[in-house]
Amino acid sequence: MMRNLVITHSSMLNIDLHSHSTISDGMLSPSRLLAHAASRGVNILALTDHDDIAGLSEARHRALQENITLINGVEISVTWRSRTLHIIGLRINPEHPPLADGLEEIRDGRMDRAQAIAAQLDKYGIHGSLEGARAQAGESRLIGRTHFARFLASQGYAKDVKSVFKKFLVKGKPGHVSHVWTSLSEAIDWIRGSGGQAVIAHPARYKLGNNLLEQLLSEFCELGGAGIEVVSSSHTSEQTRQFAQLASRMNLYASCGSDYHGPGESYFDLGRLPALPPECTPIWSEWKISDIQKKSIQ
Ligand code: AMP
Ligand code: MN
Ligand code: MN
Ligand code: MN
16 A cells, blocks of 8 residues: 655645754744744745754754654755855755765855955954854854844844845945855755755846846756745745746746745745745655655654
8 A cells, every 4th residue: 555645736735945043044943943834834844044954853853743744955055157046955864974064164165254254344344243243143053144134233234134235245235255155066966965856946036137047947957956946935926927937848846935034034924925836846746745754753
């Protein structure tokens, strides 16, 4: 008898495959994130912290208590043709050495970048930002721009995190530092080598023209990428339609994720994502719940 239950479209399915905890730049600890997901009716959640997998074991523990299926995830920072892209790994094995070591290297690189950001801000007359960002990062093993943004907002340099980004942390602004992350092919290799699937996060955010977008997607497919986020808090409904079509045309799976970072900092709360357009093949369409649970309990 087949014990594996293939996940099908169901009104009961509340799935979110992109979220952050305090292990990267989210505001809730992995346990609190899972508790919040449960309170919002989410039954399948991927924790996808930036460049770190250290939250997965705590999340898995809480997921069991909350009766949520946890998908082991990560969001890897990548440089492709001088642009930063985010590649989500789903159903990864966090213990796969090339993945774990590769992420550690990215985190080391982040530390250098944080020093460079602080040095730039220093020149601009804003002092103590490295210590400030580090304090915001708390137990996280990495420092991100969000930690700088929260520190600068707390010091009154702008009214909120979003405005700090606009004023200080994006290209052309005083605290911006260009950085080279890992390559697209390496990120995909780590993910696939660990048994996972690679997904391009929030593709509309990169503002690639049609040509570059086509090039990215064909390269991504050739390298063994599996899917793209079609539903994302970064996408308008028009962009969701556009990427749904593109996904079906390129034979890519579609994913959906809120990119939840915590109360007050996210456009979509957990459990409130619109459905994938009907032409999409969901990335979970061939996942077997019992396989996922086995992995989650590992
Ligand atoms: P980093 O990987 O350290 O460069 O930081 C990227 C993170 O910064 C993203 O994952 C978001 O959480 C946050 N972020 C990027 N751009 C913005 C923005 N314009 N407003 C608010 N948060 C942003
Ligand atoms: Mn983030
Ligand atoms: Mn991202
Ligand atoms: Mn994210």
